[in-house]
Amino acid sequence: PAPTPSPTPDPATGAAVKAMDRAHVFHSWSAQGLIDPLAVAGAEGAYFWDYDGNRYLDFSSQLVNTNIGHQHPKVVAAVREQAAKLCTIAPGFAVDVRSEAARLIAERTPGDLDKIFFTNGGAEAVENAVRMARLHTGRPKVLSAYRSYHGATAAAINLTGDPRRWPSDTASAGVVHFWGPFLYRSPFHSADERQECERALAHLEETIAFEGPQSIAAIILETVPGTAGIMVPPPGYLAGVREICDRYGIVFVLDEVMAGFGRTGHWFAADHFGVTPDLLTFAKGVNSGYVPLGGVAISARIAADFDQRPYPGGLTYSGHPLACASAVATINAMAEEGIVENAAEIGEKVIGPGLREIAERHPSVGEVRGLGVFWALDLVKSKETREPLVPYNASGPANQPMAEFAAACKRGGLWPFVNMNRTHVVPPCTITEAEAKEGLAILDEALSAADAHTV
Ligand code: PLP
Numbered sequence: 001p002a003p004t005p006s007p008t009p010d011p012a013t014g015a016a017v018k019a020m021d022r023a024h025v026f027h028s029w030s031a032q033g034l035i036d037p038l039a040v041a042g043a044e045g046a047y048f049w050d051y052d053g054n055r056y057l058d059f060s061s062q063l064v065n066t067n068i069g070h071q072h073p074k075v076v077a078a079v080r081e082q083a084a085k086l087c088t089i090a091p092g093f094a095v096d097v098r099s100e101a102a103r104l105i106a107e108r109t110p111g112d113l114d115k116i117f118f119t120n121g122g123a124e125a126v127e128n129a130v131r132m133a134r135l136h137t138g139r140p141k142v143l144s145a146y147r148s149y150h151g152a153t154a155a156a157i158n159l160t161g162d163p164r165r166w167p168s169d170t171a172s173a174g175v176v177h178f179w180g181p182f183l184y185r186s187p188f189h190s191a192d193e194r195q196e197c198e199r200a201l202a203h204l205e206e207t208i209a210f211e212g213p214q215s216i217a218a219i220i221l222e223t224v225p226g227t228a229g230i231m232v233p234p235p236g237y238l239a240g241v242r243e244i245c246d247r248y249g250i251v252f253v254l255d256e257v258m259a260g261f262g263r264t265g266h267w268f269a270a271d272h273f274g275v276t277p278d279l280l281t282f283a284k285g286v287n288s289g290y291v292p293l294g295g296v297a298i299s300a301r302i303a304a305d306f307d308q309r310p311y312p313g314g315l316t317y318s319g320h321p322l323a324c325a326s327a328v329a330t331i332n333a334m335a336e337e338g339i340v341e342n343a344a345e346i347g348e349k350v351i352g353p354g355l356r357e358i359a360e361r362h363p364s365v366g367e368v369r370g371l372g373v374f375w376a377l378d379l380v381k382s383k384e385t386r387e388p389l390v391p392y393n394a395s396g397p398a399n400q401p402m403a404e405f406a407a408a409c410k411r412g413g414l415w416p417f418v419n420m421n422r423t424h425v426v427p428p429c430t431i432t433e434a435e436a437k438e439g440l441a442i443l444d445e446a447l448s449a450a451d452a453h454t455v
Contacts, residue, residue, distance in 0.1 A: 014051025078329030111276030123151025261285025265344030265372030
């Protein structure tokens with residue numbers, strides 16, 4: 001259906017919402033005095049709008065979670081129906097929507113990941129995956145990659161391999177970081193993908209040797225690292241990590257909180273590589289965030305470990321009925337409406353080629369990479385030196401080029417995803433060809449603001 005036009009502007013209500021927000025809401029990841037949150041009046045499909053009559057095409061899918069778009073009628077109806085039937089029930093009971101959500105997820109996860117532990121989001125899924133791996137192996141350490149994001153709770157933030165970890169890095173006992181493959185900014189100075197893959201695997205082996213394989217419970221990787229730059233791993237890398245894990249009895253955790261549920265053009269990103277982890281974490285796209293939900297898909301072997309001893313974990317709202325009902329409706333709608341196939345097709349035919357064409361026109365676009373509706377533009381000062389357009393972890397005036405680019409997108413009616421020197425093109429999986437082209441045209445124009453800072 002065509003998106004509803006922005007409703008009649010109501011700036012007075014918008015101003016009141018904003019004033020109340022500024023008075024009482026303490027925002028995440030923000031300096032409270034330096035932010036100016038947009039007051040959102042409504043949303044539908046790939047668009048949302050404010051109270052001033054501005055409508056934005058959402059090229060960020062919020063926090064890369066509205067895979068099915070805003071206000072999908074089937075999901076909204078399912079939440080309503082479930083609310084009328086049973087709003088809440090403790091995790092210890094068997095309930096129709098929870099069982100059905102688990103079945104639908106287990107049917108789609110790779111291999112024998114057939115038991116589902118529900119959480120309220122991604123970080124909590126990571127916390128539990130790590131706990132399961134430690135209990136299963138009796139070992140303490142977890143290896144995770146630099147250039148990664150795994151969430152903001154205790155273990156998850158310590159596993160994270162980006163600057164957001166730094167202020168919380170007081171309890172990182174047991175976490176060891178290593179470098180994954182990333183040819184464009186190769187930590188191994190590789191010449192090609194094959195070499196990058198070989199060297200990254202050798203580096204991981206060496207890290208394991210020096211840490212002591214018998215002390216390592218798990219290796220956790222995003223199948224395709226998302227927030228850190230959408231770096232599609234070279235062929236053979238994930239299979240190589242799988243083999244290393246098997247050799248040393250290490251649990252292999254793939255974090256698909258961002259990459260899962262259609263984002264890459266498959267139900268799971270692991271499907272692109274033919275790799276099955278021992279544990280797979282998910283959230284976001286499982287129900288597009290209509291109600292908070294995440295979870296861990298568990299292999300038969302690890303699940304069996306807890307047949308005769310209790311698994312020590314879970315929260316009051318684990319497997320919440322409203323969240324599970326929205327997951328059932330989301331997964332069914334995605335299957336019925338070919339939404340995963342749409343993500344693959346729009347990525348391959350429209351977004352990928354469109355971005356590559358844009359890159360040729362703009363001196364600020366160093367690299368285009370991605371798949372499905374999961375793309376990054378790596379913005380640079382110079383294509384030759386590949387120096388990032390803004391310094392690593394820049395803020396304030398040092399981040400001006402990216403701020404100007406983001407502002408230009410918004411002026412054009414596009415809501416961008418911007419992180420460090422990158423912009424990610426991560427619209428809903430439901431995006432149409434016309435919408436994708438509309439967004440690419442706005443992006444194309446806004447990139448002139450970034451070009452102005454090239455040398
Ligand atoms: N893991 C990955 C790969 C993510 O991208 C995120 C969030 O962006 C998380 C974990 C944390 O998820 P949540 O914010 O739902 O806790």
